[in-house]
Amino acid sequence: MIDSENLPQPEGEAAVEPKPEPAPAAEAPAPEAKPAAPAGAPQEVEVKFITDAAGFAAALASPMLKVEGPSPARKLTSIYFDTPNGELKKRKMALRLRRSGRAAPVMTLKWPLQTAGNVFSRGEIEIRATKMEPDIGLFDADIGEGLRQIVGEAPLEAKYETRVSRIARLITSGMACIEVAFDEGIIRAGERELPLREVELELKSGPPQDLYDFAATLAENLPLRLDTISKAERATHFSEGTTPRPVKAKPADLPPDANLDEATARIILGAIDHYLVNWASLRASDDPESIHQMRVALRRLRSALGMLKRAIPCPEFEVFREEAKDLASALGPARDSDALRELIEDGPMGHFGDKKDFAPLLDALEERRAAAYADSRALIESPRPSVFVLRLSAFVARRGWRNAVSGPELSRLTEPVAVFAAQALDRVHKRVRKRGKKLVTLPDEQRHQVRIALKNLRYGGEFFAACFNEARDATPFLRAAANLQGLLGAHNDAASADHFLCQSHATEAARAAGVVSGWYARGAIIADENLAREWKRFKKIRPFWK
Numbered sequence: 001m002i003d004s005e006n007l008p009q010p011e012g013e014a015a016v017e018p019k020p021e022p023a024p025a026a027e028a029p030a031p032e033a034k035p036a037a038p039a040g041a042p043q044e045v046e047v048k049f050i051t052d053a054a055g056f057a058a059a060l061a062s063p064m065l066k067v068e069g070p071s072p073a074r075k076l077t078s079i080y081f082d083t084p085n086g087e088l089k090k091r092k093m094a095l096r097l098r099r100s101g102r103a104a105p106v107m108t109l110k111w112p113l114q115t116a117g118n119v120f121s122r123g124e125i126e127i128r129a130t131k132m133e134p135d136i137g138l139f140d141a142d143i144g145e146g147l148r149q150i151v152g153e154a155p156l157e158a159k160y161e162t163r164v165s166r167i168a169r170l171i172t173s174g175m176a177c178i179e180v181a182f183d184e185g186i187i188r189a190g191e192r193e194l195p196l197r198e199v200e201l202e203l204k205s206g207p208p209q210d211l212y213d214f215a216a217t218l219a220e221n222l223p224l225r226l227d228t229i230s231k232a233e234r235a236t237h238f239s240e241g242t243t244p245r246p247v248k249a250k251p252a253d254l255p256p257d258a259n260l261d262e263a264t265a266r267i268i269l270g271a272i273d274h275y276l277v278n279w280a281s282l283r284a285s286d287d288p289e290s291i292h293q294m295r296v297a298l299r300r301l302r303s304a305l306g307m308l309k310r311a312i313p314c315p316e317f318e319v320f321r322e323e324a325k326d327l328a329s330a331l332g333p334a335r336d337s338d339a340l341r342e343l344i345e346d347g348p349m350g351h352f353g354d355k356k357d358f359a360p361l362l363d364a365l366e367e368r369r370a371a372a373y374a375d376s377r378a379l380i381e382s383p384r385p386s387v388f389v390l391r392l393s394a395f396v397a398r399r400g401w402r403n404a405v406s407g408p409e410l411s412r413l414t415e416p417v418a419v420f421a422a423q424a425l426d427r428v429h430k431r432v433r434k435r436g437k438k439l440v441t442l443p444d445e446q447r448h449q450v451r452i453a454l455k456n457l458r459y460g461g462e463f464f465a466a467c468f469n470e471a472r473d474a475t476p477f478l479r480a481a482a483n484l485q486g487l488l489g490a491h492n493d494a495a496s497a498d499h500f501l502c503q504s505h506a507t508e509a510a511r512a513a514g515v516v517s518g519w520y521a522r523g524a525i526i527a528d529e530n531l532a533r534e535w536k537r538f539k540k541i542r543p544f545w546k
Helices: 053-061 141-151 208-221 231-240 260-277 279-284 288-311 315-330 332-346 355-380 383-397 400-404 407-413 417-435 444-467 475-503 507-540
Strands: 043-050 073-082 094-100 106-111 121-128 157-173 176-189 192-205 225-227
Touching (some): 053 176, 073 231, 157 208, 176 208, 176 231, 208 383, 260 279, 260 288, 260 407, 260 417, 260 444, 288 315, 288 417, 288 444, 315 355, 315 400, 475 507
Antiparallel strands (some): 043 121, 043 192, 043 225, 073 094, 106 121, 157 176
């Protein structure tokens, strides 16, 4: 049960009922965060949506979010503190003081959980304060000491503030009691202000799966867009003039004694996190890595579900695999445009003639890229990906795959995951070797099948490497697989370039198109010359799971 009355309070203080904000979304690599609170400290589970004025009004008036009796608005003023060098921000932590009316302020500390797969959860401590200034000494000894190690002797200074009008309602869905907070207001940084409209669902009690299912129903029926950026992170970007950066996949972080049931949950949740946290970068910038990482996340999810369904014959695995495939395909044109532009700029454009010769070709490519990015942004603002993430999160929370096995088969879920992993990796490894016979002479379509199998092997190795003895270094094997995968991709690069060049009919682009076509045809030949050597090297490397 997640309830503010159960949160640690200083002796003699009354329990407080402030409403927390979501944790800062995963961003660029940052210093490894050490928990600022003990492992058993309270956590919150929360789903947040952003919307526009019309969507906000529609949510307030929706019968799904109505309650009996009045829902008065409260004015909340929150000030966020950090050191001059942003030591808390580097660790994705937030220290806030909030006041509502004449009530005593509440000091809140929030921090990311250490395991992957917690995009909707984070650690939180709330405590009464006497004034709107941070006092670390009010926290208990463990939390206070953890903060002092991070902050050191540096002062804590006000960075920005939020002012919102909040309407809070308690909703029951299934076995869950959910607080729905409608926040409308501003973020203030210096003299500048940024409008803010959010609808937050916080689990007060009951199973998380009921929260996710309810949130999915809202996303299907109301113009609400799933978001992972907290008020603190949004304010930081606003005050510093930055944008969220793309995020690469985190390790599966499987403990050595993990069983198959636990590993299944962690791997799926890690893929959800990886997919969802990259939405913020796509919404705010044209960074090509955001689209790329979203597609990687969906491919990793498909690969994991494909491996798992052999041991756990769960029909939902295939349903989610197909939806992930469709979502990744919808992002394909944007990614292809980015990849081709990068190939042209880093390849032939840097080696031949006047760069102006390539301008008409790049202009045509940029037109296609802009349209593809508009489609990708429209996709993440549509209900479909939000519903997918929330339904999959609910499925994991209820461990839905357990319904697919019964009797003696259930014991498989409690086996060490290393047993399953060795069998799964063996199977995919054999598939790669079988499909790769006479690799250099294979036609493009069969090479593509080898490349797909290599991707699955690489992702599987990354998922499960931690399950095996640390002395068995997985790096050489995974690096060899990645190198081979890259060489096999040379033909795809050439085919992608040819497809675009055939569609570009501008006369002024003809010379550049010919140069690009020849460049990538030559690149494919060079890749073939290296392919046989890398294939032999790959086959000689002993699999780390053996």
